[in-house]
Amino acid sequence: MxxxxxxxxxxxxxxxxxxxxxxxxxxxxxxxxxxxxxxxxxxxxxxxxxxxxxxxxxxxxxxxxxxxxxxxxxxxxxxxxxxxxxxxxxxxxxxxxxxxxxxxxxxxxxxxxxxxxxxxxxxxxxxxxxxxxxxxxxxxxxxxxxxxxxxxxxxxxxxxxxxxxxxxxxxxxxxxxxxxxxxxxxxxxxxxxxxxxxxxxxxxxxxxxxxxxxxxxxxxxxxxxxxxxxxxxxxxxxxxxxxxxxxxxxxxxxxxxxxxxxxxxxxxxxxxxxxxxxxxxxxxxxxxxxxxxxxxxxxxxxxxxxxxxxxxxxxxxxxLCRGKYKFARRPILINNWEATYFDFNEEKILSIAGQAAELGIEMLVLDDGWFGSRNSDNAGLGDWFVNTDKLKGGLTGLVEGINHLGMKFGIWIEPEMVNEDSRLYREHPDWALTIPGRKPCRSRNQLVLDMSRSEVRDYVFDSISSVLKSANVEYVKWDMNRSICDVYSAVLPKERQGEVYHRYVLGIYDLMERFTSSFPNILFEGCSGGGGRFDPAILYYSPQIWCSDDTDGIERLEIQYGTSFFYPISAVGSHVSAIPNHQTGRRTPLATRGVVAMAGSFGYEMDLNLLTEDEKEVVKAQVEDYKRYYDLIHNGDYYRLASPQGDSDFTAWQFVSGDKTRTLINLVITHVRANAPDLWFKLRGLDPEKRYRLEEDGRIYSGSALMNAGISIPMIMGDYPAAQMEFKEIG
CATH class of the missing domain: 2.70.98.60 (alpha-galactosidase from lactobacil brevis)
Structure with missing residues (x-):
């Protein structure tokens, strides 16, 4: 006992x-x-x-x-x-x-x-x-x-x-x-x-x-x-x-x-x-x-x-994690957000999908801007019907075109929010959290819906469910893009207004439960401006969360390092984005961005049509590598080998299979130095009695040597270079 x-x-x-x-x-x-x-x-x-x-x-x-x-x-x-x-x-x-x-x-x-x-x-x-x-x-x-x-x-x-x-x-x-x-x-x-x-x-x-x-x-x-x-x-x-x-x-x-x-x-x-x-x-x-x-x-x-x-x-x-995708392999995706923002139509999306399919990517996710009068973040939130000015054939035609390419389709929603410039707010202004007699605090030009109210949740569920049922949607990114204030519910008495924050959270859990139970074959991903609601409770409803809106490969080292102290790699949404990076302006090699993004559920945030032929070959190789490493990354044991914080010149992490027959080392050099000593680190989690072959050059090492004496590699030259090393047991 x-x-x-x-x-x-x-x-x-x-x-x-x-x-x-x-x-x-x-x-x-x-x-x-x-x-x-x-x-x-x-x-x-x-x-x-x-x-x-x-x-x-x-x-x-x-x-x-x-x-x-x-x-x-x-x-x-x-x-x-x-x-x-x-x-x-x-x-x-x-x-x-x-x-x-x-x-x-x-x-x-x-x-x-x-x-x-x-x-x-x-x-x-x-x-x-x-x-x-x-x-x-x-x-x-x-x-x-x-x-x-x-x-x-x-x-x-x-x-x-x-x-x-x-x-x-x-x-x-x-x-x-x-x-x-x-x-x-x-x-x-x-x-x-x-x-x-x-x-x-x-x-x-x-x-x-x-x-x-x-x-x-x-x-x-x-x-x-x-x-x-x-x-x-x-x-x-x-x-x-x-x-x-x-x-x-x-x-x-x-x-x-x-x-x-x-x-x-x-x-x-x-x-x-x-x-x-x-x-x-x-x-x-x-x-x-x-x-x-x-x-x-x-x-x-x-x-x-x-x-x-x-x-x-x-x-x-x-x-804690539940559902079909708890252990099932998740598709490699391309998200159109950093490629198009709100400026897209069906032809542009199909063009991105077509190029992605050629490179082995398995899903296209249509981000913000597909609904209502949504041409910027100032209008349309809450109006969950397809914008047919952008998508002439509606969602059904677009999804059929993407499926015809051999790809799955996913979509972005932000169900907890409303713009004042929306049909929903004009019809139901009391559904937003606002204090009577006071002007509300706007954030991203949006207000928060009162999710403590069952009629609000019913509207959101019914309207978004109609969209999900209208086409072959296999992934939903659930976003939430502001903090909450002006906390007052129009239906609660004054002595219960202190309950609104908690009742809001209970309402979200109720709504998420309804969606995930009604659409068990959809992969739901949590998001709140990236990592603003990256917590264990969200993982009860969605097995992965968009780790951060910062897609810069070097910044992500520190973000994903901190995330790993509580959360498994399988919970982390991580993508390769375009350069110069949209958050930092940094130019990081495509290979390095790929190594960093492989510490999570892998994908891309860019217009692949803008890549050179050589870069497309790199993407194609990354996709194949990730498929090959998937079980090791998602199901293996994770080890932090070198921290991105402090005075270290590199960051390193390791995945080890449950049976200790394979391991993958990932390394990013954040500060290349002239005439530098070798980079040295010890591996972890291996079987000391096993012998391992480094797949890149065929050299043989014992598990005890790799863990106790470690391994060293020469400093790699260039801007933010990276390396991956796979070891396999030999008989």
Whole structure:
């Protein structure tokens, strides 16, 4: 069993293959956290609790004269506000009588077979590995508020997923003002924090900082998980590297406002609380109503950041992603956006498709501009019918022409948005999120539809479904091109307006579920101005997300590097684009752009008709190479060999097949130097007993030599050169 309850000592232990998580029902029913780390056997870890009297840290009334018992110093599983713990908490409730306190004490626990399902929210599910669920019931007796804590254990993947439910068992309405998903307590402050910050077109840039006394917080108030901060943080030992040191990874399965609060307190203990951002959150609970939090994934690695990442990659691919394209090979595509923007017609699109087909590309994706009066980003959003001025034969004729070339067809949508210059807005202005009496904040000249309303979702589903049914559409890129503000729903009473942000996210999940279940053969790709909603929850509905609107091959090295700490390569949408690059103006060799884009779901963003004959041959070779490497890239183990950050002159990464018979090394030189030493690095993940042949020159190496002594190559000359090296086992 993964979950063990010691009734005599009131200790609950969660065991995974490599880790142990332990908690204890302490004095007076206080649920205490004891330990999370490398696996231990047959030991109650309460010896780690050293209680003492700390000045200005008060004591529960139950403790009588015992001044060593204080909620302000004890490590807890789910701390609450207003009862003598002055650190960051997980739950803040305004009770029916206006008071602001809730003191949850242990009632009981239950072990259930299978993974817990959260109503209306994406979460991990049973697949090839069955989860096991622990449910802990707690109660605030004076108010009859009930709290349920859920721990889902995936033992073989070393993952524990946590969420919470609060139920109003009283007679009056209560208002949630903070409700986090989980808390993790660590006994000392000797940790560093890694988080992933950024901006539009430069997302998920790694930053590593030492902890300070006080609170460090990362999060989003933008209505989405955002370009600016990704909903995942890492705590690691100062000596942690890819292969050595301790680290804890926490990743929230949620697409809206979030917060990760990391506090080192007066006693040097560390508390991490993760969940919905409380600043923009309220939720009213009438008697009998309940609220469920998003799920938080946690993993521990005692052997470095690489092992932590592998745990997340495995659980996301197997127990979060769903649908036909979860493991099926995805087509290599050409997207017309950077080739045409809004200026296209049927002939131009067919011309791009024709050239793409000759080079072996398998799908054409028609991006923004095919619907309504959409000739710029100032009009037409919300009018989901084909613009027959551009596509004379409608969508059906275009798709038939593309299919005749032997290619599949995909299309771009932005269902959550509306332009004021649109038929939809003129007919339903109250469907947009705007505040009465105030002019709204525009972004990209568009407003946000109120997705908390079922009639809005019904319109979007019905109108876009009609388009998808009108032709042989096999791929949909779902975009979302602004942050959310002016948050007011015309159908909610004033006391519930604090619920709109969260209800919006629930509405998006409902709409995505309707689309993916109604069109199971369509490959859906998530997007939000690129990586503005690159989070685990979106991967529950679409197995890949457009990684960034920045398609520059050199910038993408850093973006894709940061992305890899939580997300598998199969989740990354990555394409080769034209030069000079449209975001940076940089000129990077076509070969290098291809190597970088192969760290994901591969495609092109350019007009292939503008390439020289030599360049077309390069594209043709890239397409064939990617098809040959596909299983290795998408299904193999991923290793970061050299970082694009810091003073390194090159970036390198590696894929290894599950049976360790093949490996592919990818390398991009970002700073060519005169009279430079060789580039040297060690491979990882191979079988030390196997012998491997380098396919490019036939040389033979042992796995132990490649991993322990490494390999070196001469510095390659030129602007941003790249290399790929494939090794195969020999008998």
């Amino acid at each position: 993964a979950i063990i309850m010691n009734q005599a000592e009131q200790v609950i232990t969660l065991q995974t293959k490599q880790t142990t998580y332990q908690m204890k029902v302490g004095d007076y029913g206080i649920l205490l956290h004891l330990y999370y780390g490398a696996r231990v056997e047959d030991c109650t870890m309460d010896y780690l609790l050293n209680r003492r009297d700390v000045g200005f840290s008060g004591n529960p009334y139950d403790a009588g004269d015992d001044r060593t018992c204080s909620l302000d110093t004890l490590p807890q599983e789910f701390p609450s506000y207003g009862i003598g713990d002055y650190r960051n908490n997980c739950v803040d409730v305004c009770q029916a009588d206006g008071t602001r306190a809730a003191d949850f004490r242990y009632v009981s626990c239950e072990i259930r077979e299978g993974a817990h399902k959260i109503p209306g929210l994406p979460c991990l599910f049973d697949e090839d590995e069955m989860g096991e669920t622990l449910v802990i019931s707690m109660e605030d007796s004076p108010s009859s508020l009930k709290l349920e804590l859920y721990y889902v254990v995936f033992a073989d993947r070393d993952i524990i997923a946590r969420s919470a439910r609060i139920i109003n068992g009283g007679n009056g309405a209560v208002r949630l003002e903070k409700m986090m998903s989980a808390c993790l307590e660590l006994p000392n402050g000797a940790w560093e924090v890694i988080h992933f910050h950024g901006r539009h077109a430069m997302e998920r840039r790694l930053e590593r900082l030492p902890l300070m006394h006080g609170t460090m917080e990362v999060g989003s108030r933008r209505g989405t998980s955002s370009h600016q901060h990704n909903p995942g943080v890492i705590l690691c030992s100062p000596d942690a590297t890819e292969e050595h040191g301790e680290c804890y990874g926490l990743s929230l399965i949620y697409s809206g406002n979030f917060s990760a609060e990391i506090e080192m307190d007066q006693m040097d203990s560390v508390r991490v609380a993760c969940g919905i951002q409380p600043e923009s959150f309220e939720f009213l609970l009438e008697p009998g109503e309940a609220f469920d939090t998003p799920q938080l994934m946690m993993t521990y690695s005692g052997s470095g950041l690489g092992r932590m990442s592998a745990n997340f990659h495995s659980i996301i691919r197997h127990n």
